[in-house]
Amino acid sequence: MSIQEVVEAVRARFGEALQEVIEFRGETTLVVRRESLVELCRFLRDAPACRFNFLSDLCAVDYWPDRPRFAVNYHLYSLPHNLRLRVKVFLEEEDPVVPTVTGIWPTANWHEREVYDLFGIRFEGHPDLRRILLPEDWEGHPLRRDHPLVVEPVQFSFNWREIDSRKPYVKE
Amino acid sequence: MAIREGEVQEFTLEQLKHLVSERALRGETILLNMGPQHPSTHGVLRLLVELDGETIVSIVPDIGYLHTGIEKHCESKTYTKIIPLTDRIDYLSPMSNNLAYVMAVEKLMGVEVPLRAQYIRVILTELQRIASHLVWLGTHALDIAAMSVFLYCFREREMILDIFEMVSGQRMMVSYFRVGGLWRDVPEGFEDAVRAFLKLMPSRINEYERLLKRNPLWLRRTKGVGVISPEDAIAWGVTGPSLRGSGVNYDVRKAQPYSSYDHFEFDVPLGENGDVYDRFMVRIEEMRQSLRIIDQALRRLPKGPYITPDRKVTPPPKEELAWSMEALIHHFKFWTEGFSPPPGEVYHAVESPRGEFGVYINSDGSPKPRRVHFRAPSFVNLQALPIMAKGCLVADLVAIIGSIDIVLGEIDR
Numbered sequence: 001m002s003i004q005e006v007v008e009a010v011r012a013r014f015g016e017a018l019q020e021v022i023e024f025r026g027e028t029t030l031v032v033r034r035e036s037l038v039e040l041c042r043f044l045r046d047a048p049a050c051r052f053n054f055l056s057d058l059c060a061v062d063y064w065p066d067r068p069r070f071a072v073n074y075h076l077y078s079l080p081h082n083l084r085l086r087v088k089v090f091l092e093e094e095d096p097v098v099p100t101v102t103g104i105w106p107t108a109n110w111h112e113r114e115v116y117d118l119f120g121i122r123f124e125g126h127p128d129l130r131r132i133l134l135p136e137d138w139e140g141h142p143l144r145r146d147h148p149l150v151v152e153p154v155q156f157s158f159n160w161r162e163i164d165s166r167k168p169y170v171k172e
Numbered sequence: 173m174a175i176r177e178g179e180v181q182e183f184t185l186e187q188l189k190h191l192v193s194e195r196a197l198r199g200e201t202i203l204l205n206m207g208p209q210h211p212s213t214h215g216v217l218r219l220l221v222e223l224d225g226e227t228i229v230s231i232v233p234d235i236g237y238l239h240t241g242i243e244k245h246c247e248s249k250t251y252t253k254i255i256p257l258t259d260r261i262d263y264l265s266p267m268s269n270n271l272a273y274v275m276a277v278e279k280l281m282g283v284e285v286p287l288r289a290q291y292i293r294v295i296l297t298e299l300q301r302i303a304s305h306l307v308w309l310g311t312h313a314l315d316i317a318a319m320s321v322f323l324y325c326f327r328e329r330e331m332i333l334d335i336f337e338m339v340s341g342q343r344m345m346v347s348y349f350r351v352g353g354l355w356r357d358v359p360e361g362f363e364d365a366v367r368a369f370l371k372l373m374p375s376r377i378n379e380y381e382r383l384l385k386r387n388p389l390w391l392r393r394t395k396g397v398g399v400i401s402p403e404d405a406i407a408w409g410v411t412g413p414s415l416r417g418s419g420v421n422y423d424v425r426k427a428q429p430y431s432s433y434d435h436f437e438f439d440v441p442l443g444e445n446g447d448v449y450d451r452f453m454v455r456i457e458e459m460r461q462s463l464r465i466i467d468q469a470l471r472r473l474p475k476g477p478y479i480t481p482d483r484k485v486t487p488p489p490k491e492e493l494a495w496s497m498e499a500l501i502h503h504f505k506f507w508t509e510g511f512s513p514p515p516g517e518v519y520h521a522v523e524s525p526r527g528e529f530g531v532y533i534n535s536d537g538s539p540k541p542r543r544v545h546f547r548a549p550s551f552v553n554l555q556a557l558p559i560m561a562k563g564c565l566v567a568d569l570v571a572i573i574g575s576i577d578i579v580l581g582e583i584d585r
Binding site for chain 2: 027054056062
């Protein structure tokens with residue numbers, strides 16, 4: 001079983017919904033429409049030609065300022081066939097919602113929570129969509145490209161007083 | 173709900189009602205907080221444990237106390253400067269993290285690594301595996317009240333750290349691998365030090381095994397505890413010794429060999445029952461297999477360059493800077509601007525001591541990556557903890573946490 005046969009099987013089954021197949025450095029990426037993501041994932045897991053029963057990783061990318069802005073990557077691995085495959089879904093900035101795959105691979109649970117926490121992409125139908133790494137009252141989603149990298153200014157003798165006055169702790 | 177500094181965030185039952193059983197809502201079971209400051213959670217892991225008497229009904233893990241934003245930092249650094257950050261993800265196996273990251277960049281750049289560098293990488297990552305397993309064994313045994321093993325394990329780990337210090341100048345945060353090869357060739361005396369370790373270690377592993385394997389206390393604490401079926405383990409994405417303890421034969425080194433792992437003979441030890449004891453036996457056996465790999469790699473260690481001559485990813489040799497203007501300019505540009513891979517994305521996975529450690533890099537063609545993501549095995553393995561611990565006693569929870577060998581630096585990144 002080779003990755004070409006998997007791509008052919010998916011193309012035959014999904015046709016239009018499969019937007020693009022990218023080959024780069026020996027890795028295959030299937031770009032799919034959001035509407036058929038869950039169906040495609042179920043097909044990839046269950047079809048005898050695919051059997052991608054192991055979700056290695058799930059992560060998001062922010063293409064800001066390009067459009068469409070977000071992408072969610074699913075890194076799949078097939079234990080029976082020893083193949084790797086990446087499934088990719090692009091999302092618009094105004095509508096960062098994607099259906100959950102926790103029903104197919106339970107391991108997606110925390111991965112999706114992490115993406116929600118750090119990118120603000122919502123997963124429809126997720127059983128427990130809370131922030132996972134950051135505290136509940138954190139504002140913003142830090143892994144977005146337009147979120148600033150917070151820099152703490154270095155305190156020297158000439159600006160000690162000014163920086164110290166902005167620090168939150170109680171002064172004597 | 174605003175949380176002040178130094179406070180632990182409190183959960184309300186309203187927030188967690190979909191995660192705990194209905195009996196907790198009626199007040200029939202107890203919700204117990206464990207951690208984040210707890211000696212046997214191996215870092216700042218917090219668990220909310222629902223108990224019926226002493227039996228665990230459900231667990232809600234709460235992580236993020238050690239979140240350092242490494243992935244965000246990577247976006248503002250050149251590809252070379254990310255290497256030291258990868259040390260800090262899983263601070264017990266920096267070599268494996270370095271390897272995964274530099275191999276992902278090499279894949280992105282299309283760089284060939286000299287055979288000598290590949291072999292040295294194998295030797296060092298396998299030493300790292302042993303060092304990491306020794307910390308695991310020591311702390312795991314300490315959790316279940318076997319004090320002496322801890323002292324022995326740290327004695328042998330010191331030998332490995334000395335070897336790391338010899339090659340990289342650092343004991344823990346090594347940053348020794350570079351894109352295209354290594355930072356320096358290994359120094360004189362390296363091979364002798366590794367040989368001395370290889371000679372000593374097999375008898376020491378037997379010693380640890382003898383201390384625990386047939387110890388009745390150890391058996392009662394580990395046999396049949398924290399069982400996870402192979403189907404569950406795959407569905408929950410468990411990797412590494414925790415997966416192989418359940419009898420699933422998946423080791424990235426065998427399945428998709430990298431860095432010439434296919435040149436060496438080694439077995440993948442498998443468990444049968446998927447309990448704490450099997451995971452313990454798998455790791456003990458893995459240490460022996462690592463010794464086998466190191467021995468073969470050391471015997472066949474080829475001569476040759478330690479880093480690729482491709483000037484795209486390597487700075488020019490120091491002596492060239494004295495007479496070549498171009499080399500000086502290149503040196504300056506390399507360290508200030510960095511190199512620019514072609515636009516695209518790659519995912520590369522290696523077998524770290526804890527499981528599949530993957531690095532995803534998305535490049536936009538500039539010298540800084542658009543996105544770097546680390547697939548941390550501990551993060552995924554911890555997700556399976558509630559399944560393993562369901563129905564066990566609360567005292568077993570300590571043994572189960574120890575058996576999945578988590579590193580919080582990697583979970584929170």
